[in-house]
Amino acid sequence: MxxxxxxxxxxxxxxxxxxxxxxxxxxxxxxxxxxxxxxxxxxxxxxxxxxxxxxxxxxxxxxxxxxxxxxxxxxxxxxxxxxxxxxxxxxxxxxxxxxxxxxxxxxCMLSKMDTESPVTVLMDARLNEVYMATLSRPHQGTVWIQQPCLLGVSELHTVREGHVIADSFTANLLAAHNRVVQVGDxxxxxxxxxxxxxxxxxxxxxxxxxxxxxxxxxxxxxxxxxxxxxxxxx
CATH class of the missing domain: 3.30.420.40 (ATPase, nucleotide binding domain)
Structure with a gap:
């Protein structure tokens, strides 16, 4: 077949x-x-x-x-x-x-197929803003812990601790706040x-x-x- x-x-x-x-x-x-x-x-x-x-x-x-x-x-x-x-x-x-x-x-930014733990995902949104959401992805489907929203670049220091995945642009911004995050795409x-x-x-x-x-x-x-x-x- x-x-x-x-x-x-x-x-x-x-x-x-x-x-x-x-x-x-x-x-x-x-x-x-x-x-x-x-x-x-x-x-x-x-x-x-x-x-x-x-x-x-x-x-x-x-x-x-x-x-x-x-x-x-x-x-x-x-x-x-x-x-x-x-x-x-x-x-x-x-x-x-x-x-x-x-x-x-x-x-599409998640690095694993199944993750019960919350993951915060950040992406460049231009205009001095980033897209942000926190989610988990058990096999039953995506669970939105924080719904997608916009965050000002000046507010990046407020991003929660824990597992964070960011695109390369946003990861570089977070480095200024001494935050080491997983770089994804x-x-x-x-x-x-x-x-x-x-x-x-x-x-x-x-x-x-x-x-x-x-x-x-x-x-x-x-x-x-x-x-x-x-x-x-x-």
Whole structure:
């Protein structure tokens, strides 16, 4: 029987990341990655995502009929980037008649599949702010201990002690507060592996229920606000 696969799409970090992972085997030493790739050029992502996926699927001899679900990182992250990922996921899931598995950028930053202990995840949100959430990930699914929110860079010293995962930008900021944290990154492979857990537990969505998650109420500044920020005006 041909292996089933989950195709995962993440664009929240500004880099388009795609992974194709077949069903994990218990106690396997490595995840069964059929392929993965990145599109770094932000302006090319929307044009290149679909044809590049098709090229990799062909090279791996995988067909849409083998797809079990489309996993997508719904954010938080860049406004346009998230819309691109969700739009592609919705279109593929509809065309291939499969469910979607929407998961957050915070979950895609986790380094372990199952962790009962709370983990605080921090990511650069630009505009002198960071995205923050505290969660645990038992096999039953994600438990949100602190819901996703925005934290000012000047407030980083208030981040709770314990297990903290931060992107490289935020980890460097925390170093100024003598905090040593685990450096991580949003992973499309982690997204696909978590999606297999969600799929097997029946926690899936219809394609058009897959929507971007915006933590910041305002996703853009006016010209006057940008000029004020440039000149240090609050």
């Amino acid at each position: 041909a292996p089933q696969f989950i195709l995962s799409i993440s664009t929240s970090s500004g880099v388009a990341k795609v992974a194709c992972v077949t069903k994990p085997v218990l106690n396997a030493l490595a995840p069964p990655i059929a392929f993965s790739f990145e599109i770094v050029d932000y302006k090319s992502q929307s044009a290149l995502l679909l044809p590049t996926m098709r090229q990799h699927l062909n090279a791996a001899n995988l067909e849409p009929e083998q797809c079990a679900a489309i996993a997508v990182d719904v954010g938080p992250g860049g406004f346009t980037s998230l819309r691109t990922a969700c739009g592609v996921a919705q279109g593929l899931a509809t065309a291939w008649n499969v469910p979607t598995v929407p998961l957050s950028s915070f979950e 949003v992973s499309a492979v982690q997204l696909a592996l978590l999606a297999w857990q969600e799929l097997e537990a029946g926690r899936v969505s219809e394609p058009f229920d897959c929507q971007p998650q915006y933590v910041r109420d305002k996703v853009a500044q006016t010209t006057s606000e940008r000029m004020a920020a440039k000149h240090g005006v609050v």
